[in-house]
Amino acid sequence: MPEGSALIPLIGLGTLQLRGRVCVDTVEQALRLGYRHIDTAEGYENERDVGEGLRASGVQREDIFVTTKISPSHFAPRELERAAKDSLMRLRLSQIDLLLLHWPNPQVPLSETLEALCGVKRAGLTRHIGVSNFEVTDIDEAVRHASEPLVCNQIEMNSFVDRPKLTAACRAHHMAVVAYCPIARGEANNDALLKRIGHAYGKSGAQVSLRWLVQQGISVIPCTSRIERLSENYSIFDFELSEAEMSEISSIARRRSRLATVMSPMRAFALKTLPAPATSVLRIGYRMLRRVMGGTAR
Numbered sequence: 001m002p003e004g005s006a007l008i009p010l011i012g013l014g015t016l017q018l019r020g021r022v023c024v025d026t027v028e029q030a031l032r033l034g035y036r037h038i039d040t041a042e043g044y045e046n047e048r049d050v051g052e053g054l055r056a057s058g059v060q061r062e063d064i065f066v067t068t069k070i071s072p073s074h075f076a077p078r079e080l081e082r083a084a085k086d087s088l089m090r091l092r093l094s095q096i097d098l099l100l101l102h103w104p105n106p107q108v109p110l111s112e113t114l115e116a117l118c119g120v121k122r123a124g125l126t127r128h129i130g131v132s133n134f135e136v137t138d139i140d141e142a143v144r145h146a147s148e149p150l151v152c153n154q155i156e157m158n159s160f161v162d163r164p165k166l167t168a169a170c171r172a173h174h175m176a177v178v179a180y181c182p183i184a185r186g187e188a189n190n191d192a193l194l195k196r197i198g199h200a201y202g203k204s205g206a207q208v209s210l211r212w213l214v215q216q217g218i219s220v221i222p223c224t225s226r227i228e229r230l231s232e233n234y235s236i237f238d239f240e241l242s243e244a245e246m247s248e249i250s251s252i253a254r255r256r257s258r259l260a261t262v263m264s265p266m267r268a269f270a271l272k273t274l275p276a277p278a279t280s281v282l283r284i285g286y287r288m289l290r291r292v293m294g295g296t297a298r
């Protein structure tokens with residue numbers, strides 16, 4: 001493992017759609033089942049629930065890898081430090097394992113954001129730092145400005161969305177790739193090819209999609225609110241896809257546009273062109289839209 005790299009568990013629990021009691025119980029059950037990575041974000045408004053689930057599980061803190069993310073609206077240096085402290089307070093932890101910049105924010109110079117992020121790491125608020133939704137050019141720029149190792153890029157990847165150039169760029173910079181939406185919000189389960197391949201192993205389409213990722217060394221963080229699906233999504237280490245099956249899935253993996261990034265061009269344009277009060281109003285509207293859509297936007 002290169003210097004500065006993080007040991008990120010291959011499977012984790014995503015929590016984007018989880019709130020309140022369901023979130024607490026799901027995190028608790030996931031940890032009891034063996035999950036050791038929990039992914040949250042200040043933007044998910046569930047860090048308190050995630051923290052409660054961690055404690056309820058009884059699993060030792062040092063055995064759990066907790067990722068959270070700073071919202072782009074908090075990328076100005078002072079706000080970033082404040083946001084990291086607020087996340088720790090809501091999670092009721094003394095240290096985060098991995099703190100990510102959630103999305104690029106062209107309104108704040110990346111050099112300043114990176115300096116603040118590295119400072120937060122040096123101050124001991126997080127063990128590791130990284131980014132999310134960064135494209136190849138963003139990564140190159142981020143690495144140039146970072147005085148601490150960036151250990152990860154969390155991006156959308158699943159059996160319908162492959163990102164070979166981006167994953168190669170991450171690897172070139174010794175950054176782990178963590179795949180979000182790894183079962184395409186459940187759609188992997190209905191795909192004819194994945195179902196056919198899974199049938200031979202007694203596995204579902206969702207499990208095949210997850211396996212296709214972990215077999216490439218990519219960590220996955222599927223989200224579910226159903227306890228029975230926690231075990232299903234975790235049971236992907238007792239079979240191996242053949243080279244032919246891996247290639248067959250890869251060959252169909254570019255046929256769909258990304259799910260979570262539908263809003264990103266609009267978001268980037270608004271952040272770049274509008275004054276801060278207008279982007280705040282948009283942010284509130286976006287949150288309301290997310291609630292109406294049942295959490296499908298990130």
Ligand SMILES: NC(=O)c1ccc[n+]([C@@H]2O[C@H](COP(=O)([O-])OP(=O)(O)OC[C@H]3O[C@@H](n4cnc5c(N)ncnc54)[C@H](OP(=O)(O)O)[C@@H]3O)[C@@H](O)[C@H]2O)c1
Nearest residue numbers: 014015016180181182183184185186206222223224225298
């Ligand atoms: N960095 C970012 O910008 C970003 C963006 C999006 C997501 N994320 C992170 O990545 C995590 C995962 O992504 P995601 O939640 O968007 O998508 P996902 O994990 O691909 O899909 C979650 C959806 O699939 C369903 N599901 C779960 N297991 C299933 C199974 N075995 N069979 C059929 N359906 C199943 C769930 O419904 P039920 O609850 O009914 O099981 C849920 O609606 C998020 O929770 C979040 O932590 C990060």
